[in-house]
Amino acid sequence: MRRWLYGALVLAGIGGIGILWAEDAPSAGDQWTAPARAARKANPVPADEKSIAAGKVLYLQECRACHGDAGKGDGPSAATLEKKPGDLSSPKLWEQSDGALFWKITNGRKPMPTFEQKFTDEQRWAVVNYVRTLAPRPAGK
Numbered sequence: 001m002r003r004w005l006y007g008a009l010v011l012a013g014i015g016g017i018g019i020l021w022a023e024d025a026p027s028a029g030d031q032w033t034a035p036a037r038a039a040r041k042a043n044p045v046p047a048d049e050k051s052i053a054a055g056k057v058l059y060l061q062e063c064r065a066c067h068g069d070a071g072k073g074d075g076p077s078a079a080t081l082e083k084k085p086g087d088l089s090s091p092k093l094w095e096q097s098d099g100a101l102f103w104k105i106t107n108g109r110k111p112m113p114t115f116e117q118k119f120t121d122e123q124r125w126a127v128v129n130y131v132r133t134l135a136p137r138p139a140g141k
């Protein structure tokens with residue numbers, strides 16, 4: 001094989017490994033942050049009684065086992081997870097937009113499953129609306 005071709009192939013290989021590694025590397029401090037574009041997405045489903053009630057039913061079915069009745073991350077399965085579920089009842093949750101929560105519920109992150117297939121968009125927004133009722137709303141939000 002020609003020497004320059006060999007060199008180019010080796011360089012391409014190293015570049016490929018670099019890209020794979022960068023995509024796999026956890027983000028700073030292992031914080032789970034939704035991409036800005038997803039976070040800007042507005043919630044199209046009004047947080048009315050009907051949607052909150054629908055979200056609650058889904059939450060109790062699919063989220064409670066890990067996140068617990070009040071969202072504190074103390075559901076019956078929580079102890080067996082390699083990572084603690086977040087505290088959905090913390091006022092800090094209001095630092096994240098509805099779009100960011102929607103994105104996290106859509107995509108999940110191990111051990112949290114993805115709900116992209118399991119729930120429709122409207123169901124995921126309804127769950128966001130319900131989750132919002134678990135944390136006290138700070139003034140001005």
Ligand code: HEC
Pocket residue numbers: 032058059062063064065066067077081083084085086087088096101104105109110111112113115127131
């Ligand atoms: C198998 C357990 C499990 C199930 C089921 C589960 N989660 Fe999670 N969830 C987790 C874990 C663990 C994390 C923390 C993930 C991380 O930080 O990497 C998390 C994180 C989250 C977060 C981000 C919290 C934050 O502080 O940013 C939200 C929101 C959330 N879950 C909502 C839900 C909702 C809503 C459902 C049901 C539709 C659900 N989860 C189902 C385990 C679970």
